[in-house]
Amino acid sequence: MLRFLPGPVRGAVALLLYIINTIGCFVTMTPFILLKITVFHEATRNYLTVILMRLGTAWITLNSIILRITQNMTITVSFKEGEGFINLSTRESYLVISNHQSWADILILQHVFNRRIPFLKFFLKRGLIRVPLLGIAWWALDFPFMMRYSKEYLEKHPEQKGKDIETTRRYCQKFKYSPISVINFLEGTRFEPKKHEKQQSPFRHLLRPRAGGIGIVLSGMGEQLTKIIDVTIVYPENNPPVPFWAFLKGKIPDAVVHVRTRPIPSRFAGKNYETDDVFKRDFQDWINGIWEEKDEQIETIRKHWKGAEKP
Numbered sequence: 687m688l689r690f691l692p693g694p695v696r697g698a699v700a701l702l703l704y705i706i707n708t709i710g711c712f713v714t715m716t717p718f719i720l721l722k723i724t725v726f727h728e729a730t731r732n733y734l735t736v737i738l739m740r741l742g743t744a745w746i747t748l749n750s751i752i753l754r755i756t757q758n759m760t761i762t763v764s765f766k767e768g769e770g771f772i773n774l775s776t777r778e779s780y781l782v783i784s785n786h787q788s789w790a791d792i793l794i795l796q797h798v799f800n801r802r803i804p805f806l807k808f809f810l811k812r813g814l815i816r817v818p819l820l821g822i823a824w825w826a827l828d829f830p831f832m833m834r835y836s837k838e839y840l841e842k843h844p845e846q847k848g849k850d851i852e853t854t855r856r857y858c859q860k861f862k863y864s865p866i867s868v869i870n871f872l873e874g875t876r877f878e879p880k881k882h883e884k885q886q887s888p889f890r891h892l893l894r895p896r897a898g899g900i901g902i903v904l905s906g907m908g909e910q911l912t913k914i915i916d917v918t919i920v921y922p923e924n925n926p927p928v929p930f931w932a933f934l935k936g937k938i939p940d941a942v943v944h945v946r947t948r949p950i951p952s953r954f955a956g957k958n959y960e961t962d963d964v965f966k967r968d969f970q971d972w973i974n975g976i977w978e979e980k981d982e983q984i985e986t987i988r989k990h991w992k993g994a995e996k997p
Contacts, residue, residue: 688756689936697934700756704749711745712819719826732864738826739805750797758936763798766946773947774803779865779910781903781950782806784917785892785980786871788928790938791919795869798943803915804865809899830868832902867915868907870900872973878927889977891926891984897973901959901966908955914948916976918983922991942987948976 688699715738722734753759774780780803784795796806805827812831815821825831872895875881887894904911920942921928932938951972957965 689758693935693937696756696936697931700752700934703752703756707745707748707752708819711741711748712823715741715823715826719822722826735826735828736864742805742823742827743800746796746800749793750800753793753797756934756936757938759933759938759941761794761798761941761943763943763945765944769945769947771802774799774915776801776804777865778912779804779907780867780913780915781900781907781911782867782869782915782917783872783900783976784869784919785984786873786876787919787921787926788876788933788938789930790928790933790941791871794919794941794943795917798945799867799915804867806867806869808869809903866910868903868911870903872896872900872977874899876927889981891988892977892981895973895977897966897970898959900973901969904950904954904969905957905959908950908957911950914950916946916948916980918942918944918980918987920944920984920987922988940991942991944983944987 688696691699718734718737718741722731722738725731725734782795782799782803784791799806807827807829809830809832810824815825815831817824873893874896875893877891877893881893885894921938921940922942923939924932924937928938954965954969954972957969959966959969
């Protein structure tokens, strides 16, 4: 509908629409957020959270509409052979892992998985609760806020060790009777050639994965999660990094989202990532193996995209 607009104008209009949608959603949430702040009855708070997540789902749906009317982008979703959306459910809990190419990744993944799996939630740094509007909305939606400490800090304050695990387990109690999807970008930041070179990453298209985040998630929630959803996202016509402004202007013609599911190895559930060194090494090796497969997947997509063998 708005695809005829010049790139900068389209980008400005798209950004304005996303902002208006976010403010409108927050205003709609505000009465329920205030109730959740003031009411301490657990069942009532859980019911309010359900309402808030439905409003969050509506926000994602409207973002998807904005994406469709402002972008010429073709989003191709592919699966490992024999898999598909039919194998996913909003009634089960998942850990979603993905590489990170652009800030547009979040909008695209929300668009792809909306109403197919439970509402996507990120483990956030505690400082992000101060972000205007979004911080309080994330809190109301029960996004887990984590306080991450440096190795040097923990050496001086050993009593803080394991706090992330305790936080995760507390959130487990909240999610015990409600399905959840936890998403984690393992690289920790968007792919950029300078970062790739600085890390001396052994992968062609990926930064080194950080296993600690999902190691803590599996330590605290492994027995509750049904499976891992492993996502590879690629913009085959664009070289990374892919700026969000380029996305808004319609300069990303194609996005490929490859999805496969993985069982959660039973040997990982319930282990303590921060204190069990044997588990930590085993887990990191397992993650590196997944990243090797993902690197090959990206190479295949990029190699064949312009030919007849599109995935």
